Amino acid sequence: MLHALVIKNFAIIEDLRIEFGPGLSVLTGETGAGKSIIIQAVNLLLGSRASADLVRTGKDNAELEAVFDIAPDSHAARLMADQDMDIEEGLIIRRVVSAEGKSKIYINARQTTLDFLKQVTENLAGVSSQHAHQGLLKEDQHLDILDEFAQTLDLRKDVAALYRQILPLKKEIAGLKVGKEKAEKELELLQFQVNEIETANIQPGEDEELVQKRDQLQNAGQIFEAVNGAVHNLYDREGSVLDQLSALSARFGRFCGTHEKLGALARRLDEISYELQDLVSEFRSFAAVIDLDPQSLDQVDQRLDQIARLKRKYGGSVDTIFEQYRNMAQTVADIQGIDGRIEQLEQEQKGLVVQIRQKAKALSMRRQKEGLALARQAKAELGALEMGRASFEVDFSTDPCDDPSELVTEDKEKIFITGMDRVRFLLSPNPGETPKPLAKIASGGELSRIVLALKAVLCRGHSFETLIFDEVDAGIGGATSDKVGLKLKELGRVQQVICITHLAQIARYGNHQFRITKEVSDGRTATRITPLNCQEERIKELARMIGGSRITDATLVHARELLDTAQES
Structure with a gap:
């Protein structure tokens, strides 16, 4: 229940506080006094978008506050508890x-977010304004009303969740099939390029090694001559370096026993001789493996040419060849795996389609059953609002669809995110007339009563804790307004109802009444609200509503009678 509402620096309201009680509270006052601004304030506190032009001129901020009494086990209390x-x-x-x-x-x-505010206030209050009446003419809102009455919102959410899973799958499958056709045209070239690189079998750093090898092969003859010349001079020829060292070693060896220093030098000559012998052995081994075959150089040149060609083709270096190879090989694998991926996704989609068809069908059957109940109960409520001869129907239809790319039922009926049904409310104000869409035949007064009738029906099941009506009296008067007032009071017995009205026939049924006035002080307009707590204050306000600014004894008597009879009822 809405316990209190505080509004500061909001439009023409400077500082306003209203304390509401249970039952039916009516807000009355002259046109332009600010009654609808109060509804705007409530909408903002329930989660509507804010706008700077709502701030009172000359003020930095507008401040709004609402105090709700909530049960510990309510939806709002549970959400708040989750946030500590x-x-x-x-x-x-x-x-x-x-x-x-x-x-x-x-x-x-x-401090919190707009999204969390909307979650908390989801079931706290429902505002039915002139916009809501006009919104009833929009048939896309009728399905929402039916689902609220039928309590099928959870099942509808299940359908929506499946729909959101299937839609991306269908899009991905279609994209894969289109991509497959294009990719298959490129596959032959890609496979040729992958095979070309694989066949080349290039090794990391191979080009650098080949350049070095080519240099060696180009100088192989000169290297061979130099190595053989070293062996010849060191060992093979007569009077070679080793021969001379051996002779020197022998000459000094005779004096090793008599002169210690000379013996050490002789031993060093022996060590050098041994080292040269090892060096000669390594020169011979090196000479033995020198490649003097002219074809070897040709082969290296050919290999370098092959690598250079691949470099030019695939990016300028061996590393880029490897990178291009990996990318192309992956692309080839992806193309070759498209069929498998498509099959996998189609199987997944098939299972989800089975589920959504079952859910959509169950949802439709439940809606059609509850649609009959809604029509029956709405007709009864309209009867209590001086529209007893009217007939009200909930009309169902589906969209036939043969397009295989669309999501459809087994009977080829299109499935939307809300299910398979299109729903609209039809009305026949008078017997014998064919029921037609509300937009074509409903007057303002009829719309007001239809809104009220539907609210009365919805509050019997799942509905808001507080109902707020603005302009519910649009287009009605006389006995009809009296019936509307009785209906509002009846609603007030089971939940809190707040109603803005211009009609005394409605206002008299309020358990609580507030007078809203507009005053000008120091050149500024401000809205004031006054609780009418005593009988005489209410009688004067009802008399003003009946007769305008000139209140006569007759209007006071009429007002007293209206209030007395309302209280007796």
């Missing part, structure tokens, strides 16, 4: 809108 919010003092929503258009939201003094 204290609910002992109820639910206190505060919203600050700056002149720059920025908005801050607080729940029980803790």
Whole structure:
């Protein structure tokens, strides 16, 4: 229940506080006094988008606050508990809108988000304004009303969840099939290029090794001559270096025993001789493997030419050849795996389609059953609102579809995110007339009563804790307005109802009444609200509503009679 509403610096409202009670509360006052601005404030506190032009001229911020009494086991209390919010003092929503258009939201003094605010207030209050009446003419809203009455929102969410899974799958499958046709045209070239690189079998750093090898082969003859010349001079020829060293070693060896220093030098000559012998052995081994075959150089040149050609073709270096190879090989693998991926996704999609068809069918059957109940109950409520001769129907239809790319039922009926049904409300105000869409035949007064009838039906099941009506009296008067007032009072017995009205026949049924006035002080307009707590205050306000600014004894008597009979009822 909405316990209190505080509005500061909001449009023409400077500072306003309203405390509401249970039952039916009516807000009355002259046109332009600010009654509808109060509805705007409530909508903002329930999660509507804020706008800078709502801030009172000359003020930095507009501040709105609502205090709700909530049950500990309510939806709002559970959400707040999940956020570790204290609910002992109820639910206190505060919203600050700056002149720059920025908005801050607080729940029980803790700053929060617009999305969380909408979740918390989801079932707290429902506002039915002139826009809601016109919204009833939009047939896309009729399905929402039916689902609220039928309590099929959970099943509808299941259908929506499956729809959101299937749609991306269908898109991916279609994309893969289109991509497959294009890729298959490129596959032959890609496979040729992959095979070309694979056949070349290039090794990391091979080009650098080949350049070095080519240099060696180009100088192989000179190297061979140099190595053989070294062996010849060191060992093979007569009087070679080793021969001379051996002679020197022998000459000094005779004196090793008599002169220690000379013996050490002789031993060093022996060591050098041994080292040269090893060197000669290594020169011979090296000479033995020198490649003097002219074809070897040709082969290296050919290999370098092959690698150079692949470099030019695939990026300028061996590393880029490897990178291009990996990318092309992966692309080839992806193309070759498209069929498998398509099959996998189609199997997944098939299972989800079976599920959504079952859910959509179950949802449709439940809606059609509850649609009959809604029509029956709405007709009864319309009867209580002086539309007893009217007939009200909930019309169902589906969209036939043969397009294989669309999501359809087994009977080829298109499935939307909301299910397979299109729903619209039909009305026949008078007997003998064919029921037609509301937009074609409903007057303003009829729309007001249809809205009220539907609210009365919906509140019997799952509905809001507080109902707020603005302009519910549009287009009606006389006995009809009296019936509307009785219906509002009846609703007030089971939940809190707040109603803005211009009609005394409706206002008299309020358990609580507030008079809203507009005053000018120091050149500024401000809205004031006054609780009418005593009988005489209410009689004067009802008399004003009946007779205008000139209140006579006759209008006072009429007003007293209206209030007395309403209280007796």
